[in-house]
Amino acid sequence: MGCVLRATGSHFDVDQYLAQVQLSALVLKVWREGKRDWPGQKNVYASSGVSILVSDHVFSEVEGQIEDASTFLQKFAPELRLLATFPGVEDIVLDFGIEDRDVAAQADFFPTQLLQRMGELRIGLVVSRYPRDEGVSSASDPASDGRSFEGQKPRSHLLSRVEGATDVTRVTGIDAAVIIYQV
Numbered sequence: 001m002g003c004v005l006r007a008t009g010s011h012f013d014v015d016q017y018l019a020q021v022q023l024s025a026l027v028l029k030v031w032r033e034g035k036r037d038w039p040g041q042k043n044v045y046a047s048s049g050v051s052i053l054v055s056d057h058v059f060s061e062v063e064g065q066i067e068d069a070s071t072f073l074q075k076f077a078p079e080l081r082l083l084a085t086f087p088g089v090e091d092i093v094l095d096f097g098i099e100d101r102d103v104a105a106q107a108d109f110f111p112t113q114l115l116q117r118m119g120e121l122r123i124g125l126v127v128s129r130y131p132r133d134e135g136v137s138s139a140s141d142p143a144s145d146g147r148s149f150e151g152q153k154p155r156s157h158l159l160s161r162v163e164g165a166t167d168v169t170r171v172t173g174i175d176a177a178v179i180i181y182q183v
Contacts, residue, residue, distance in 0.1 A: 001053070002064070002097050006052075013087070023052055054068055069096075070117070074117075092122060092124065094125060096108075099132050
């Protein structure tokens with residue numbers, strides 16, 4: 001799975017939000033503060049949230065994910081504006097799942113128009129990098145709430161909160177890009 005919109009908040013009433021919008025067919029996961037997914041689950045969720053499918057392009061198809069994300073933001077702008085102001089919502093991000101490439105420095109470009117639209121809708125950017133899997137590349141799932149993906153933890157970088165990060169550089173200006181270096 002490629003790109004996912006994730007919204008979270010300590011007092012976010014996910015069910016109330018979803019009842020007001022036309023996104024239910026795209027919902028991948030809902031979790032609720034203080035609840036568990038199953039009785040044996042070790043910890044309860046510290047916040048409530050929802051993961052929504054934005055692009056089903058695989059990790060190696062970054063350009064397709066970006067195109068789908070642009071279309072999604074345009075098509076669902078009213079729902080996303082509501083989400084940005086919905087009571088209890090603390091964070092909204094687009095999480096792009098990107099495959100590690102065998103290069104000295106990996107750089108992925110995000111168009112200025114996409115980043116500007118995300119900013120207008122109060123949506124942050126996450127780049128989750130996953131090891132190249134020569135077999136099945138869908139084992140890791142950015143739709144999750146970030147706990148674990150079949151034993152793999154993503155190397156996610158919420159770019160709106162990277163102050164002090166040593167392995168992420170954010171380049172802004174007319175040509176916006178995100179450059180993530182393997183350390």
